[in-house]
Amino acid sequence: MLKLFERDILSVDEISKAQTGIDVRDLCVHLNHKPVLNNINIRIPKNKITALIGQSGCGKTTLLNSFNRMNELNKNHACSGEVWIKDRNIYDRKEKVAKLRTQIGMVFQRPNPFPMSIYENVVFGLKIQGENNRRKLDDSVERALRNAALWEEVKDRLFDSALMLSGGQQQRLMIARALALEPEILLLDEPTSALDPLTTLYIEELINELKKQCTLVIVTHNMQQAARVSDYAAFMHKGELIEFSDSDSLFTMPAKQQTEDYITGRYG
Amino acid sequence: MLKKYLNHFKHSLAETSAMLCVSSLIIFLIAMVLFIGFKGGQYFVPQSIYKVVVSFNDGPASDEAFYQASSLSAEALQTQYLERYQGQFLSQPELRPGVSVTPAEQVYQINTRSGPVYFGEFYALSSPEQELHPLTELENLKQAVDLLERSLNEVQGNKLSDLHSRIAALNNSDVAKEAPARQDLMDEFSKWQLQASALKTQIQQFQMRFKEADGSLVSVPLIEIDELFQANQLTQIERIGFTLNKLWQFIADKPKQAATTGGVFPAIFGTVLMVLLMAVVVAPFGIIAAIYLHEYAPDNKITGLIRIGISNMAAVPSIVYGVFGLGFFVYVLGGSLDALFYSNTLPSPTFGTPGLLWASLTMGLLTLPVVIVSAEEGLKRVPEGLRAGSYALGATKYETVLKVVVPMASPGMLTGVILAIARAAGEVAPLILVGAVKFAPNLPIDAEFPFVHLERQFMHLGVFIYDGAFHNQTQTQSASLMFATCMLLLIIVFLLNISAIMFRHRLKTRYERH
Amino acid sequence: MRRQIQLNTHISAKFNQELEGLKHSVLTMGGVLEQQLVNTLVALQEKAPSLAERVALNDSKVDLMESQVEQECMRIIAKRNPTAGDLRLVMTVSKTATDLERIGDEIARVARLVTLNKIPDSDLVFSGMLDIGNRNVSMMRATFDAFARQDDKAAILAHQQDHDIDRVYKKVLEQTAAEIQANPKEISQWLDVLWAIRAFERIGDRCKNICEYVIYLTYGRDMNSASMKKTVKKLLK
Ligand SMILES: Nc1ncnc2c1ncn2[C@@H]1O[C@H](COP(=O)(O)OP(=O)(O)OP(=O)(O)O)[C@@H](O)[C@H]1O
Numbered sequence A: 001m002l003k004l005f006e007r008d009i010l011s012v013d014e015i016s017k018a019q020t021g022i023d024v025r026d027l028c029v030h031l032n033h034k035p036v037l038n039n040i041n042i043r044i045p046k047n048k049i050t051a052l053i054g055q056s057g058c059g060k061t062t063l064l065n066s067f068n069r070m071n072e073l074n075k076n077h078a079c080s081g082e083v084w085i086k087d088r089n090i091y092d093r094k095e096k097v098a099k100l101r102t103q104i105g106m107v108f109q110r111p112n113p114f115p116m117s118i119y120e121n122v123v124f125g126l127k128i129q130g131e132n133n134r135r136k137l138d139d140s141v142e143r144a145l146r147n148a149a150l151w152e153e154v155k156d157r158l159f160d161s162a163l164m165l166s167g168g169q170q171q172r173l174m175i176a177r178a179l180a181l182e183p184e185i186l187l188l189d190e191p192t193s194a195l196d197p198l199t200t201l202y203i204e205e206l207i208n209e210l211k212k213q214c215t216l217v218i219v220t221h222n223m224q225q226a227a228r229v230s231d232y233a234a235f236m237h238k239g240e241l242i243e244f245s246d247s248d249s250l251f252t253m254p255a256k257q258q259t260e261d262y263i264t265g266r267y268g
Numbered sequence B: 001m002l003k004k005y006l007n008h009f010k011h012s013l014a015e016t017s018a019m020l021c022v023s024s025l026i027i028f029l030i031a032m033v034l035f036i037g038f039k040g041g042q043y044f045v046p047q048s049i050y051k052v053v054v055s056f057n058d059g060p061a062s063d064e065a066f067y068q069a070s071s072l073s074a075e076a077l078q079t080q081y082l083e084r085y086q087g088q089f090l091s092q093p094e095l096r097p098g099v100s101v102t103p104a105e106q107v108y109q110i111n112t113r114s115g116p117v118y119f120g121e122f123y124a125l126s127s128p129e130q131e132l133h134p135l136t137e138l139e140n141l142k143q144a145v146d147l148l149e150r151s152l153n154e155v156q157g158n159k160l161s162d163l164h165s166r167i168a169a170l171n172n173s174d175v176a177k178e179a180p181a182r183q184d185l186m187d188e189f190s191k192w193q194l195q196a197s198a199l200k201t202q203i204q205q206f207q208m209r210f211k212e213a214d215g216s217l218v219s220v221p222l223i224e225i226d227e228l229f230q231a232n233q234l235t236q237i238e239r240i241g242f243t244l245n246k247l248w249q250f251i252a253d254k255p256k257q258a259a260t261t262g263g264v265f266p267a268i269f270g271t272v273l274m275v276l277l278m279a280v281v282v283a284p285f286g287i288i289a290a291i292y293l294h295e296y297a298p299d300n301k302i303t304g305l306i307r308i309g310i311s312n313m314a315a316v317p318s319i320v321y322g323v324f325g326l327g328f329f330v331y332v333l334g335g336s337l338d339a340l341f342y343s344n345t346l347p348s349p350t351f352g353t354p355g356l357l358w359a360s361l362t363m364g365l366l367t368l369p370v371v372i373v374s375a376e377e378g379l380k381r382v383p384e385g386l387r388a389g390s391y392a393l394g395a396t397k398y399e400t401v402l403k404v405v406v407p408m409a410s411p412g413m414l415t416g417v418i419l420a421i422a423r424a425a426g427e428v429a430p431l432i433l434v435g436a437v438k439f440a441p442n443l444p445i446d447a448e449f450p451f452v453h454l455e456r457q458f459m460h461l462g463v464f465i466y467d468g469a470f471h472n473q474t475q476t477q478s479a480s481l482m483f484a485t486c487m488l489l490l491i492i493v494f495l496l497n498i499s500a501i502m503f504r505h506r507l508k509t510r511y512e513r514h
Numbered sequence C: 001m002r003r004q005i006q007l008n009t010h011i012s013a014k015f016n017q018e019l020e021g022l023k024h025s026v027l028t029m030g031g032v033l034e035q036q037l038v039n040t041l042v043a044l045q046e047k048a049p050s051l052a053e054r055v056a057l058n059d060s061k062v063d064l065m066e067s068q069v070e071q072e073c074m075r076i077i078a079k080r081n082p083t084a085g086d087l088r089l090v091m092t093v094s095k096t097a098t099d100l101e102r103i104g105d106e107i108a109r110v111a112r113l114v115t116l117n118k119i120p121d122s123d124l125v126f127s128g129m130l131d132i133g134n135r136n137v138s139m140m141r142a143t144f145d146a147f148a149r150q151d152d153k154a155a156i157l158a159h160q161q162d163h164d165i166d167r168v169y170k171k172v173l174e175q176t177a178a179e180i181q182a183n184p185k186e187i188s189q190w191l192d193v194l195w196a197i198r199a200f201e202r203i204g205d206r207c208k209n210i211c212e213y214v215i216y217l218t219y220g221r222d223m224n225s226a227s228m229k230k231t232v233k234k235l236l237k
């Protein structure tokens, strides 16, 4: 069979168990006594970028938060179902939430640097883990900042306040902060919604580089961004998962009419 | 058209009235500060001495003549006295009072150690040997007095007290057996005692005599004289020196002569100590309560009720806290403490009486809502995103609160504590009930074991002012002391507030983008 | 307003790769087609029907490639939203792929003629056919070269080669017509020859199209438009 173009993206059904990063089974989430996620089943592939798209309020953030149990910070929440990461159900009673969250990094919609120095921001997670060896911390800071493509810009002012950085730099710092813990999974909730197009592209490129190290899930409102950056894409609507497939198919020939309507801007 | 005009009018009316309110507020504030500053400042500048002579029906000067120190001019003083006498003799129209006020250039002001202030023209110095010395001899005589005093101290401090303790020791042992030795000691004791009293008389015989305005002579023992100067002939530098001296005295000295002169050091000391003690109690308490309420408490009715309770606590009149402090802290808590630990000294109470500790606790209770409310305000201002960020990095709730939330909320917390301190520094009513007195013989901290005496009563600036304003309205000098204290209190509170603002600003800039 | 499209300067390295791959795919296709044409000419010259058969069979490969290129173009448009030069490149590649596929078809047509052994015995026509074929090979080479380098001048020069092909084509056509008049009984056989000659001529036209795309790629304008006349003339000098 002649192949002009190399494709390393399997179709969704072909993904084996070993290639699954997050396996979500029958997940239902209620927030404030209101159902927000209905029976979600999705297998998020390992070391790939998966985009979650859908209308505002459809539950993307909630789904993302359920991967590191951030939903539990809400006062009234209820959740059923299972989320398997590396052969363990994170909703198991024995699971330690804080420990879990060190393995699953998260970057929020708005950069939220702590009002500390850049250095302190990056080592925050490590220090919480009890790492106090200065040498090791220094190494991690450099590695994380390099991975986040920020090292060159800040290496001379590591001890300045992180609040002095620009929005794009802050967002990369947030990525570095998450990467310092060397997570297996990185969750990004609209990481570029407040950034200019060029910075956005830089961060997308960064994300693309990161998939060598971890599984990435990104929520975005920007359809083009989802198309550009993702290997797989999931379309959600009103708390349901409508379609999940490799983004080549989803953006050229979606299987569901609903998806097509949404991505072509025909939504009623 | 008309409507438009009316609308415009309404707007400008609102604007003008708002401006009027604000400007009158500011004027009022400035006026208050100026008034207190002026009245208080008078305490520190040397006053001129005038001779006031009262005569009737334009007749010759009567025997009514005296010296008066005043910061007013001669004319103003004259009118003041004239009005006073005219008022006094209104019922006797046949007596028409006249007052002449002249600057008394040669007159000395004599401040005594025990407080009274005398004015008079120098007449003579006298010593036991000689009746009349000129003023130039003053230093020599003073040295002589010094010498005598030293030997008196020697006699009293070493000889007498030593003998006294030896006698006391003998008293405890077998009386009959030790009788002769005891007699010896007693003899020696009375011998030294005699010598001491002789020395005392001798010291008292060094005197200064001066002539009062009516010509009578008055003697003051040299040892009593604290300061001696011709107030009307001070040079500019001397005046500044006088002011500085007075300032130092004000800050470092005790009040003298029924709180008409001297300083307010014990009041400053008491206030600071009480306030610090209160801060030590109220800061952790209030801050921890605020953290619990904001970070940990479930969002339910009970929490709501507690919040309402706290805001009501802030509205409770302070005298109620005083009564509570007296009833609960002093009588119940202090009473049981006494019963438990100090039963040997009962019925005289140790902790069962108003004192520093109870005052601090009462003020802590009073200012607790202030601290809680502003600490919670600070906590509220910590963005939710930061908490989420911390959790997402694997921090537990405790770590998040400790490492992210509290450092960010610290300006609010600090403001609360400083406001509480400012409030406690100026509060009066409850303090009168729980331990602040107008005059305390001892400071709450001294060299006597256990050094810090939390059960002691203490002096407080607010109470001192209250007392001064209440009891000494007529005497101009003490009123000035009161105003000076007011000024001090004002400065302290201003400084506290400014430091609160500056501290908050410093922390804020650390935590915000600039 | 000439602008060279830089393929490897995007922030997204993957996008660079994709565009590079796209361009490369066209050249790969071109290479395959060139080989097909050369093979056909060899088969024609040496009257080797088996080789010609292989060429005819190989054409499905070209068709497959074309559909892959089209799909990739669509994918890139959908996912990358290319703009300006990138968009022109993708559109050009897409259109080129279509033309290439047609070229493949034309070659296959000639190859099938060879398989059927319907080669005319007229030496004149035969050599004329070979002449056109060889010219086609050279024009194709020049075209792909121009495309690979995005060389506007080379593209115009390649474009010019079509005149020669047309000239030879006319000549061979006349010769063929003369042959047909000479022995009208073999008309059906000659008709096939006529189709083959016509196919060669069409290959030239398709190459011409591709050259025009290259010009469009660099200038963003149609080569035959009035505004381009001057530029073309200048380049030809
Ligand atoms: N804390 C909460 N309490 C109650 N309902 C909530 C809460 N958070 C979210 N919801 C509801 O859950 C639904 C999904 O919210 P979610 O934040 O997941 O949406 P989203 O897809 O991320 O939207 P957006 O694209 O605007 O960020 C919304 O309808 C929202 O009203």
Ligand SMILES: [Mg+2]
Binding pocket: A060, A061, A062, A189
């Ligand atoms: Mg969201």
